[in-house]
Amino acid sequence: MTANLLLQCPDQKGVIAAVSQLLYGFGCNVVASDQRITFDFSDIVIGPGNTAVLERAIAELASRYQMKWKLAYKNKVKRLAILVSKQDHCLYDLLIRHRSKELICEIPLIVSNHPDLKHIADTFGVPFHHLPLSKEPGAKEAQEAALEALLERENVDVGYCERHWSHTINIHHSFLPAFEGGRPYHRAHERGVKIIGATAHFATAELDAGPIIDQGVTRITHRDSVEDMIRKGRDLERLVLARAVRWHLDDRVMVYNNKTVVFED
Amino acid sequence: MTANLLLQCPDQKGVIAAVSQLLYGFGCNVVASDQRITFDFSDIVIGPGNTAVLERAIAELASRYQMKWKLAYKNKVKRLAILVSKQDHCLYDLLIRHRSKELICEIPLIVSNHPDLKHIADTFGVPFHHLPLSKEPGAKEAQEAALEALLERENVDVGYCERHWSHTINIHHSFLPAFEGGRPYHRAHERGVKIIGATAHFATAELDAGPIIDQGVTRITHRDSVEDMIRKGRDLERLVLARAVRWHLDDRVMVYNNKTVVFED
Amino acid sequence: MTANLLLQCPDQKGVIAAVSQLLYGFGCNVVASDQRITFDFSDIVIGPGNTAVLERAIAELASRYQMKWKLAYKNKVKRLAILVSKQDHCLYDLLIRHRSKELICEIPLIVSNHPDLKHIADTFGVPFHHLPLSKEPGAKEAQEAALEALLERENVDVGYCERHWSHTINIHHSFLPAFEGGRPYHRAHERGVKIIGATAHFATAELDAGPIIDQGVTRITHRDSVEDMIRKGRDLERLVLARAVRWHLDDRVMVYNNKTVVFED
Amino acid sequence: MTANLLLQCPDQKGVIAAVSQLLYGFGCNVVASDQRITFDFSDIVIGPGNTAVLERAIAELASRYQMKWKLAYKNKVKRLAILVSKQDHCLYDLLIRHRSKELICEIPLIVSNHPDLKHIADTFGVPFHHLPLSKEPGAKEAQEAALEALLERENVDVGYCERHWSHTINIHHSFLPAFEGGRPYHRAHERGVKIIGATAHFATAELDAGPIIDQGVTRITHRDSVEDMIRKGRDLERLVLARAVRWHLDDRVMVYNNKTVVFED
Missing domain, CATH: 3.40.50.170 (Formyl transferase, N-terminal domain)
Incomplete structure (x- = not known):
């Protein structure tokens, strides 16, 4: 399963490292990213674990960095x-x-x-x-x-x-x-x-x-x-x-x- | 000497023929023209005659066809x-x-x-x-x-x-x-x-x-x-x-x- | 009936006048024209006369001015x-x-x-x-x-x-x-x-x-x-x-x- | 001082995390990044430390991930x-x-x-x-x-x-x-x-x-x-x-x- 993760937060040190580390820790492989005002980790290959746990981890990180976030799973056809x-x-x-x-x-x-x-x-x-x-x-x-x-x-x-x-x-x-x-x-x-x-x-x-x-x-x-x-x-x-x-x-x-x-x- | 002649008039039969004939009659060679809503006879090579006479002839034609017109001589550097x-x-x-x-x-x-x-x-x-x-x-x-x-x-x-x-x-x-x-x-x-x-x-x-x-x-x-x-x-x-x-x-x-x-x- | 007339010929005095005069003589109203290397009299509203006679007249003019020509009637759906x-x-x-x-x-x-x-x-x-x-x-x-x-x-x-x-x-x-x-x-x-x-x-x-x-x-x-x-x-x-x-x-x-x-x- | 870091390596898990973590560890703030075939960490605000040490760390990481890399300091006017x-x-x-x-x-x-x-x-x-x-x-x-x-x-x-x-x-x-x-x-x-x-x-x-x-x-x-x-x-x-x-x-x-x-x- 792949997903797009869109993030937006104030400019601050260590944000990319923290997000990247988190995704890596959950066995996610980031295929593409783009980051200026906001972050875009697109085509993330989600690891085998529980997505609910991943989402909780992102939510926690987000609150620490005042992030708005949106994780869109690509298995769901709109x-x-x-x-x-x-x-x-x-x-x-x-x-x-x-x-x-x-x-x-x-x-x-x-x-x-x-x-x-x-x-x-x-x-x-x-x-x-x-x-x-x-x-x-x-x-x-x-x-x-x-x-x-x-x-x-x-x-x-x-x-x-x-x-x-x-x-x-x-x-x-x-x-x-x-x-x-x-x-x-x-x-x-x-x-x-x-x-x-x-x-x-x-x-x-x-x-x-x-x-x-x-x-x-x-x-x-x-x-x-x-x-x-x-x-x-x-x-x-x-x-x-x-x-x-x-x-x-x-x-x-x-x-x-x-x-x-x-x-x- | 060359000139651009721009004309605008209501759509009616014979206008192009009349203008073309007039220019030909004055020894003018039309190098380029474009005509939709208006007429543009550009890069007219003006014949050796008197330009005042040419202008009077255009003015007369223009009044017959309700034309607005502008004859711009290219010898004048702006x-x-x-x-x-x-x-x-x-x-x-x-x-x-x-x-x-x-x-x-x-x-x-x-x-x-x-x-x-x-x-x-x-x-x-x-x-x-x-x-x-x-x-x-x-x-x-x-x-x-x-x-x-x-x-x-x-x-x-x-x-x-x-x-x-x-x-x-x-x-x-x-x-x-x-x-x-x-x-x-x-x-x-x-x-x-x-x-x-x-x-x-x-x-x-x-x-x-x-x-x-x-x-x-x-x-x-x-x-x-x-x-x-x-x-x-x-x-x-x-x-x-x-x-x-x-x-x-x-x-x-x-x-x-x-x-x-x-x-x- | 309308038609497009495309012409190509060497640059020479009086060509536009001659073509315009001919079309006018046959009761044709030229709605749009464009002329640089070639002439384009597009959307000609053809007069009530015989198109064969019009074509013969164009052919004659064309031979006088070494023109290539193509008259495309718009009544024919391709x-x-x-x-x-x-x-x-x-x-x-x-x-x-x-x-x-x-x-x-x-x-x-x-x-x-x-x-x-x-x-x-x-x-x-x-x-x-x-x-x-x-x-x-x-x-x-x-x-x-x-x-x-x-x-x-x-x-x-x-x-x-x-x-x-x-x-x-x-x-x-x-x-x-x-x-x-x-x-x-x-x-x-x-x-x-x-x-x-x-x-x-x-x-x-x-x-x-x-x-x-x-x-x-x-x-x-x-x-x-x-x-x-x-x-x-x-x-x-x-x-x-x-x-x-x-x-x-x-x-x-x-x-x-x-x-x-x-x-x- | 700011710098651009361009990286290219085979697609593999954890690369972004590793690079981001390294930069964070050296006190670098990544202002913009873009990553598809290659990575681009642009406008990195380099921390107060020794750049030679930073470069050695990048070189070591690069050898681990088969990366080509180029770190361009922006203080040098070309x-x-x-x-x-x-x-x-x-x-x-x-x-x-x-x-x-x-x-x-x-x-x-x-x-x-x-x-x-x-x-x-x-x-x-x-x-x-x-x-x-x-x-x-x-x-x-x-x-x-x-x-x-x-x-x-x-x-x-x-x-x-x-x-x-x-x-x-x-x-x-x-x-x-x-x-x-x-x-x-x-x-x-x-x-x-x-x-x-x-x-x-x-x-x-x-x-x-x-x-x-x-x-x-x-x-x-x-x-x-x-x-x-x-x-x-x-x-x-x-x-x-x-x-x-x-x-x-x-x-x-x-x-x-x-x-x-x-x-x-």
């Missing part, structure tokens, strides 16, 4: 829910990367507020749940409650959504913090920018203000219409979202102070 | 003033590109509100004008009047400034419209972005809202401090500003609706 | 054959872009020397032809003859192949001309490069030496294994191939002297 | 010689980055086989040595001996050269291994590539085959002439060389198997 609206490019991309084993996870369900993309879910054999949003009072709360119930029933670890629900990775169609909010490509065209972008971030209550996981950009010119920008943006969105999801599934992302530490592979 | 504060990297860059004939222009003066960079002006043999800004009432207006008088006396066509004066190309230390205003790298670090940028734009009365000429970006990670970002940003700023200035000196930039059309080389 | 071996990522990508109308074409068949990817063809409802290659003498010639017969029967205009057949767009897994030939990622890893690339080019008899349509690159580090490079390369290959195919379907690519002129959109 | 021919852009760039403290080193001399760039050396107050190369028999050997003597007399640690001498960082005007050898931009233009590059590498006896430190690329189109490519390439060369030199001055580059491990900052 369960990913895909939350979409009407755009299909990211949905296709995630399903294909999953099928080709580039994304190691289970995808137990696709949820949408529209029925339009059910045919794609059928093609890839993933259950599709339609949670429509009526305009009646309380409809939004009811829809969110139904979604939460679904995600809980299916033991979902992570979600991707085109729109904003909590506890999910969202792809925003711009280079945040430029063009927060709606219709970003239209506003980018209006402003006359020469580069457009896409941003994958953790969704938070405050729209488009969550911790950024990854961003990508591409050049445009005055000849690009809004439609051209949307088309070029789709490729960006696919790549940026796929990287963010893969890093998250692989426990390479750690959040602190509304920012992320990413141990890129 | 005069560039460099307006700096305390940072030296863009100043060095422009002076070196000028010396190596990459920027074809005259640089009759460097102006600054601080004396710090005078030694660079001396090194490259360019007159340096120190226009300090005191805190007395009316000092800012007096400084601006002195600057205007200087620029007029030296027949300056275009300026580059680190700070904001009118009629100049400005380099902003971020990927506009993200982080408009002051301390952009500090705010980018605070927000946790994964890409930083630089933006060359025409300065306007409204701070950082002028037409964008060019932008550039570079990836950063959580390991980059504000100082690292400033260092990486300097290289971006140099490249983006140099491209913008070169295009402008070469009459490749046309402004409309607070956006730019750039005929990149 | 037919694209996809030739694959065992790798699925470009196949998926082309099929999805086709389904989402980003690639405007018909895809009447998928051909492979292996049966492995038939399930993808079935998913997207495209006929799959398995042309296995035995090791018997003459097997290669027989396979190629069968392929040619298939392509002819299906009126195919353009092909994409993972391996090398003639008259097709090929994606090479490196930044050509670096690492021509087999196992490019292994050799890139061996050489210790810091950037990898992908190249879409027209296949020619000489392996990997055909005209380059587009290239893309991505940074790697010493930490990337061959497998990491292959994974990162897949995203490049998808993007670069899709751009090349789209430009070709849209008649934006013109070949001369084993190089391409591409009128990027 | 001495950089700049070897140029006739092109001035990289020379200017290094001198300016040195003056602005972006490159922390001493530059005791500039050497050239041509007198053309002496004025730049004078401008920045660096001694200039002209070592002309006549066509007489033995002239090349004599020139190289004179260069070696100069570099030795000046205690030079690292050199940058435009042409190929040994023990130096070289900037090659292409994306190696494409276009090894002479006139790379001309050959890139001839081949019709869509992206050009620059490569900083350690010079070795075999031309253009030394370990690659960094590479950069930029897009071009069919409209770019060889001269345009040379101009765009200059910016690449500047950036790529400056990064390679800075990393090398900062002991972030380690060579093994003709490849480099770079601990990017």
